[in-house]
Amino acid sequence: MKHYxxxxxxxxxxxxxxxxxRAQSLCATTLVWHCxxxxxxxxxxxxxxxxxFEGEVIPPPQIPTTQPINHxxxxxxxxxxxxxxxxxxxxxxxxxPLGIVxxxxxxxxxxxxxRGQYAxxxxxxxxxxxxxxxxxxxxxxxxxxxxxxxxxxxxV
Amino acid sequence: xxxxxWWIGAGIAAMLVVAxxxxxxxxxxxxxxxxxxxxxxxxxxxxxCGSQRAIHALLHFDFAAAWRYNAMLVLSIPYxxxxxxxxxxxxxxxxxxxxxxxxxxxxxxxxxxxxxxxILRNVINI
Ligand SMILES: [Zn+2]
Numbered sequence: 001m002k003h004y005x006x007x008x009x010x011x012x013x014x015x016x017x018x019x020x021x022r023a024q025s026l027c028a029t030t031l032v033w034h035c036x037x038x039x040x041x042x043x044x045x046x047x048x049x050x051x052x053f054e055g056e057v058i059p060p061p062q063i064p065t066t067q068p069i070n071h072x073x074x075x076x077x078x079x080x081x082x083x084x085x086x087x088x089x090x091x092x093x094x095x096x097p098l099g100i101v102x103x104x105x106x107x108x109x110x111x112x113x114x115r116g117q118y119a120x121x122x123x124x125x126x127x128x129x130x131x132x133x134x135x136x137x138x139x140x141x142x143x144x145x146x147x148x149x150x151x152x153x154x155x156v
Numbered sequence: 157x158x159x160x161x162w163w164i165g166a167g168i169a170a171m172l173v174v175a176x177x178x179x180x181x182x183x184x185x186x187x188x189x190x191x192x193x194x195x196x197x198x199x200x201x202x203x204x205c206g207s208q209r210a211i212h213a214l215l216h217f218d219f220a221a222a223w224r225y226n227a228m229l230v231l232s233i234p235y236x237x238x239x240x241x242x243x244x245x246x247x248x249x250x251x252x253x254x255x256x257x258x259x260x261x262x263x264x265x266x267x268x269x270x271x272x273x274x275i276l277r278n279v280i281n282i
């Protein structure tokens with residue numbers, strides 16, 4: 001004797017005997033399963049239930065609501081510049097090791113972008129640029145101060 | 157936007173020319189050019205130490221001296237120039253040169269090279 005189950009998509013009901021199942025007010029599209037079925041099957045497709053829905057108009061299957069959202073390719077922003085050239089220059093010219101931090105961030109831009117984390121890639125690129133700029137500004141301030149102090153001490 | 161970029165490019169080019177003239181005329185090895193703050197504070201050389209003298213040497217086509225002052229700088233200049241060229245060629249996904257130069261592997265290698273250079277020059281004093 002077969003045991004039948006029905007489902008509403010969230011909860012399963014059963015087991016029922018065929019008589020119990022037929023006694024329920026099944027819809028043609030109610031999903032039914034028993035151990036000989038591979039998957040949930042609409043009630044009207046089952047031989048032993050088909051007569052219940054004779055003459056009924058079978059509604060078309062529902063369009064699946066969980067369509068894969070595939071916007072990523074359409075909305076892919078261009079890869080942010082890694083600002084590597086800027087980072088190298090600041091590392092080698094400014095005599096503050098902060099430029100190395102800039103290279104460290106520049107190195108990660110590509111892989112993060114490839115993983116589709118576009119905002120994060122942009123953030124890393126901005127960080128690279130920021131550290132290079134900090135390094136350059138500090139270097140510039142240092143040079144100006146240095147020249148000022150040298151000229152002042154010369155005057156004194 | 158492109159106009160703004162053009163002005164930034166022109167500004168950088170002008171500063172480079174001024175810097176080149178200064179570094180061509182004055183020799184940082186003999187003139188009281190600013191000393192490296194990192195070196196003064198810690199006693200260790202930073203990756204960029206010697207780059208001013210190296211540039212002076214390069215502007216006088218003395219590559220051997222430049223190499224002695226800062227080998228990393230000499231190695232890096234072609235890379236930076238290529239980066240600049242690739243940036244101009246466009247990087248809207250098609251620029252193959254840009255992709256290679258900015259690839260993760262490339263930058264990490266360069267990063268390791270700089271850090272290695274930084275350590276090495278303080279260990280064997282170059
Ligand atoms: Zn230094």
